[in-house]
Amino acid sequence: MLKKDLILRNPLRLIEHETEDILPEGGFGAVLSRAGIGKTAFIVQLALNNILRDKNVLHISLADPVNKVSLWYEETLRNIALLYDIKPIDKLYEAILAHRLIMTFQVGGFSVPKLAERLSDITEQNIFRPQMMLIDGLPFDDTTYDSLSELKVFAKQHGLHVWVTIRTHRHENESPDGLPLQFTGVSDLFEVAIQLQPEGEQIHVNLLKGKSIATSNTQFFLDPATMLIKDSM
Amino acid sequence: MKKQIELIRNIGISAHIDSGKTTLTERILYYTNRIHAIHDVKGKDGVGATMDSMELEKERGITIASAATFCKWKNHEINIIDTPGHVDFTIEVERSLRVLDGGILVLCSVGGVQSQSMTVDQQMKRYKVPCVAFINKCDRSGANPSRVIQQLREKLGHNAIPVQIPIGLEANFIGVIDLISMKAIYFDGDNGEKVRIEKIPAELMAQAEETREKLVDAASIFSDELTEAILEEKEISEPLLISAIRTGTLTRKMTPVFMGSAYKNKGIQPLLDAVTAYLPCPMDVENLALDMDNDEKPVILSYGEKDPVVALAFKLEDGAYGQLTYIRLYQGTLAKGDTIINIRSGRKIKVGRLARMHANQMEEIESIPPGFIGALFGVDCASGDTFVSPGLNLTMTSMYVPEPVISLAIVPKDNKAQINMSKALNRFTKEDPTFKTHVNEETMETIISGMGELHLEVYIERMRREYNAEVTTGKPRVAYRETITQMAEFNYIHKKQTGGSGQYGRVAGYIEPISDQEFVFENKVVGASIPTQYIAACEKGFKNCLQKGPRMGFPVTGIKVVLNDGSSHAVDSSDMAFQAAARGGFLEGYRKAKPVILEPIMKVVVEAPTEFQGGAMGSLNQRRGMIVGSQDEGHMCSIEAHVPLAEMFGYSTVLRSLTQGKAQFTMEFSSYKPVPKNVEEDLIKKVAEGKKHVA
Numbered sequence: 001m002l003k004k005d006l007i008l009r010n011p012l013r014l015i016e017h018e019t020e021d022i023l024p025e026g027g028f029g030a031v032l033s034r035a036g037i038g039k040t041a042f043i044v045q046l047a048l049n050n051i052l053r054d055k056n057v058l059h060i061s062l063a064d065p066v067n068k069v070s071l072w073y074e075e076t077l078r079n080i081a082l083l084y085d086i087k088p089i090d091k092l093y094e095a096i097l098a099h100r101l102i103m104t105f106q107v108g109g110f111s112v113p114k115l116a117e118r119l120s121d122i123t124e125q126n127i128f129r130p131q132m133m134l135i136d137g138l139p140f141d142d143t144t145y146d147s148l149s150e151l152k153v154f155a156k157q158h159g160l161h162v163w164v165t166i167r168t169h170r171h172e173n174e175s176p177d178g179l180p181l182q183f184t185g186v187s188d189l190f191e192v193a194i195q196l197q198p199e200g201e202q203i204h205v206n207l208l209k210g211k212s213i214a215t216s217n218t219q220f221f222l223d224p225a226t227m228l229i230k231d232s233m
Numbered sequence: 234m235k236k237q238i239e240l241i242r243n244i245g246i247s248a249h250i251d252s253g254k255t256t257l258t259e260r261i262l263y264y265t266n267r268i269h270a271i272h273d274v275k276g277k278d279g280v281g282a283t284m285d286s287m288e289l290e291k292e293r294g295i296t297i298a299s300a301a302t303f304c305k306w307k308n309h310e311i312n313i314i315d316t317p318g319h320v321d322f323t324i325e326v327e328r329s330l331r332v333l334d335g336g337i338l339v340l341c342s343v344g345g346v347q348s349q350s351m352t353v354d355q356q357m358k359r360y361k362v363p364c365v366a367f368i369n370k371c372d373r374s375g376a377n378p379s380r381v382i383q384q385l386r387e388k389l390g391h392n393a394i395p396v397q398i399p400i401g402l403e404a405n406f407i408g409v410i411d412l413i414s415m416k417a418i419y420f421d422g423d424n425g426e427k428v429r430i431e432k433i434p435a436e437l438m439a440q441a442e443e444t445r446e447k448l449v450d451a452a453s454i455f456s457d458e459l460t461e462a463i464l465e466e467k468e469i470s471e472p473l474l475i476s477a478i479r480t481g482t483l484t485r486k487m488t489p490v491f492m493g494s495a496y497k498n499k500g501i502q503p504l505l506d507a508v509t510a511y512l513p514c515p516m517d518v519e520n521l522a523l524d525m526d527n528d529e530k531p532v533i534l535s536y537g538e539k540d541p542v543v544a545l546a547f548k549l550e551d552g553a554y555g556q557l558t559y560i561r562l563y564q565g566t567l568a569k570g571d572t573i574i575n576i577r578s579g580r581k582i583k584v585g586r587l588a589r590m591h592a593n594q595m596e597e598i599e600s601i602p603p604g605f606i607g608a609l610f611g612v613d614c615a616s617g618d619t620f621v622s623p624g625l626n627l628t629m630t631s632m633y634v635p636e637p638v639i640s641l642a643i644v645p646k647d648n649k650a651q652i653n654m655s656k657a658l659n660r661f662t663k664e665d666p667t668f669k670t671h672v673n674e675e676t677m678e679t680i681i682s683g684m685g686e687l688h689l690e691v692y693i694e695r696m697r698r699e700y701n702a703e704v705t706t707g708k709p710r711v712a713y714r715e716t717i718t719q720m721a722e723f724n725y726i727h728k729k730q731t732g733g734s735g736q737y738g739r740v741a742g743y744i745e746p747i748s749d750q751e752f753v754f755e756n757k758v759v760g761a762s763i764p765t766q767y768i769a770a771c772e773k774g775f776k777n778c779l780q781k782g783p784r785m786g787f788p789v790t791g792i793k794v795v796l797n798d799g800s801s802h803a804v805d806s807s808d809m810a811f812q813a814a815a816r817g818g819f820l821e822g823y824r825k826a827k828p829v830i831l832e833p834i835m836k837v838v839v840e841a842p843t844e845f846q847g848g849a850m851g852s853l854n855q856r857r858g859m860i861v862g863s864q865d866e867g868h869m870c871s872i873e874a875h876v877p878l879a880e881m882f883g884y885s886t887v888l889r890s891l892t893q894g895k896a897q898f899t900m901e902f903s904s905y906k907p908v909p910k911n912v913e914e915d916l917i918k919k920v921a922e923g924k925k926h927v928a
Contacts, residue, residue: 059862064387065387065864066861066864066873067388069862070861070862094906097859097861097875098859101860101861101862102861102862102863103862103863103864103865104862104863104864105865106865106866106867109865109867118846118847118863121846121847121851122847122850122860125847125850125851125854126854127850127851127854127860128860
């Protein structure tokens with residue numbers, strides 16, 4: 001009953017349709033912003049939205065250790081629960097743990113074959129079968145396109161919905177089509193791209209690519225205090 | 234023994250298992266001329282390290298009890314507590330940290346920040362112990378000090394700043410560059426005892442200058458004078474830089490990092506210099522005691538030599554010299570013939586012999602000055618007791634003691650063993666607050682409980698060796714608990730009329746689960762439907778029910794009882810009757826409140842080479858473990874999981890065979906969680922069988 005409450009009331013439903021994911025199976029979504037704006041907070045909310053609907057999420061971090069990633073989940077969930085006055089939070093967190101697995105890699109040590117190997121380690125033994133995969137902290141350079149294409153094949157094979165965070169830089173100009181430079185080279189691999197854009201004291205959630213989020217033309221924001229998604233300031 | 238308190242250092246050496254703490258201590262003792270030959274842990278000469286004086290320690294190559302020892306380095310007196318690294322002996326680590334002023338955090342240059350390093354770091358944080366870091370084993374293949382520094386920053390949140398850089402690494406590791414004096418330091422002689430200072434090799438100059446710049450920059454935050462010197466582009470003097478780093482270290486806002494290889498005798502002397510330069514003397518640390526006469530108000534201790542004595546007993550030892558009590562003086566001077574009072578028992582004690590200990594060798598002394606660590610002879614006390622001069626009523630803050638999670642039945646082989654066993658148990662429970670013992674009334678077995686399998690194993694082994702008490706042990710048992718999951722009402726009448734005066738009492742109210750406390754009783758009775766004098770009896774009746782839960786006989790926790798109605802009889806009501814009514818009410822409510830069995834869940838961290846990651850994860854999964862995550866650290870990985878303690882028995886053997894002995898794991902108590910239904914059914918069967926057996 002607790003979980004249902006949250007599903008109905010949590011702000012994430014605003015972004016993803018309740019019954020339908022924005023991404024198709026094997027689809028890629030990108031979350032773009034400059035450092036420190038809230039990419040991780042955003043994908044953690046996407047993950048929680050899926051976990052609450054009993055879907056398994058594999059969170060891959062190339063930047064933070066397991067403890068820190070766990071903390072993101074704990075904090076985000078606490079903020080959501082506080083916002084909607086849902087108690088007791090610890091039981092809810094327990095329920096979530098079973099649907100989430102965190103894997104961290106060193107930036108240089110991450111590759112698709114390695115990921116495939118790790119994943120088969122856990123799926124063959126029936127330890128965990130992810131339906132959604134988040135990749136946080138992947139550096140974007142000349143070789144990224146190849147590894148992302150490889151990943152795309154992998155995601156299709158396993159029916160995974162994949163979200164990737166992309167860090168953009170303030171000093172770089174956008175490409176002619178209005179997309180951040182890091183993204184232009186790989187944009188054809190992505191079905192959806194969302195940009196977090198700070199403007200004044202607000203963080204706007206802008207859709208750069210993909211079908212419209214939710215049904216109306218609602219503008220979404222990230223609350224700078226709690227980093228939660230909301231539809232009005 | 235005239236001592237200047239500024240020249241005293243009480244330090245501890247904390248680290249992950251097998252990071253080389255004991256080897257490091259051994260080298261420190263050698264260079265400070267406390268010992269004249271080096272023996273290694275599990276050394277081929279069979280002598281064993283000096284600090285590991287217990288036979289068992291030498292055999293297993295682990296340090297079990299923390300032995301206190303002292304040494305001299307360049308006019309400074311350094312008291313060292315060698316702390317055990319295994320998590321089962323956490324209480325020893327915590328206790329040592331309580332009496333220390335500073336610490337050396339030893340890290341392996343290959344393993345880096347491992348799970349146990351995190352635990353000891355947490356403990357250091359809790360007691361606000363300033364520390365310097367020492368990256369050991371720089372000679373090993375795969376050594377990477379800069380990665381370890383990165384981990385210190387990321388995983389432990391230290392502002393770790395290197396004060397040295399290595400000259401060569403792995404097999405080519407030959408010395409270090411000191412970034413403060415900007416000199417290269419080499420270690421010559423058979424045991425590295427000759428320190429040779431030379432110019433920095435040209436090829437390392439650029440790196441040294443760059444790293445020094447970062448060091449100066451980081452240190453400048455703690456000294457205006459240094460900042461000024463930088464801005465005015467003046468020469469930065471060594472004392473100025475050292476004093477800035479010291480300020481940063483003492484406030485725990487900076488952790489200077491040193492490196493070397495204890496086993497290869499490299500980098501130890503500069504580390505000793507660092508201990509004297511950066512770690513606090515007792516005066517630099519504010520120590521508080523609680524005033525018992527004044528509502529436990531904190532009192533700052535003075536460290537005055539002439540002030541009344543305040544001392545803390547932090548360790549007991551029963552050795553070749555009889556009973557020894559290790560104490561730390563916080564205030565005043567303790568001399569032979571003085572009278573002191575044990576605050577806990579109120580007993581007066583006349584100080585007989587005083588000694589300073591050097592592992593298992595003893596040196597008699599006349600007095601212990603403030604800030605010092607020493608030992609008393611033949612004093613009857615428990616560890617954690619406070620001693621003061623007559624007239625004072627202060628107690629040192631109590632130490633955090635976790636509840637035991639595992640228990641074991643032990644049966645002495647014969648009558649002689651029985652006597653020795655009780656002697657041993659008496660001693661151990663005094664020494665170690667996490668080790669407890671009791672007699673099970675049903676089975677009449679002696680039960681010992683502690684923090685893990687190894688913890689109990691070590692005590693059984695010590696019983697056999699030190700007390701000649703042969704015991705057989707049963708299977709380890711997990712400390713299950715019971716609790717309720719929902720609110721339920723009760724309304725119970727206890728009525729008995731069997732001749733003579735009868736018994737009557739009615740209690741009504743509800744019970745509900747609470748998460749942060751074991752038991753809460755709330756009296757909401759209005760209009761004296763239960764006379765006030767019987768309320769205490771009701772509370773006692775409820776409380777008695779907690780010892781043995783109605784569901785399976787395990788202790789009940791996390792329950793709140795609210796009493797809001799009842800009735801009494803002018804003649805037949807009594808304390809007894811209301812206690813019985815409360816018992817009845819509790820049982821009635823408990824059945825309706827969906828009771829569950831709770832089991833201790835451990836946080837397990839397995840560290841293994843990456844090729845064994847799948848296998849290790851599988852083994853945890855098979856044990857009902859929930860895997861939180863896996864962390865890739867180059868050729869090693871660490872897997873964190875939450876696993877029920879009941880499933881972890883014998884895991885070390887399983888893990889060893891699974892990974893060709895290349896993996897290790899640490900385990901600590903995390904929380905109590907409900908047992909799954911199928912496991913609960915098995916448990917019920919087992920408990921029933923146990924009862925039959927007793928009958």
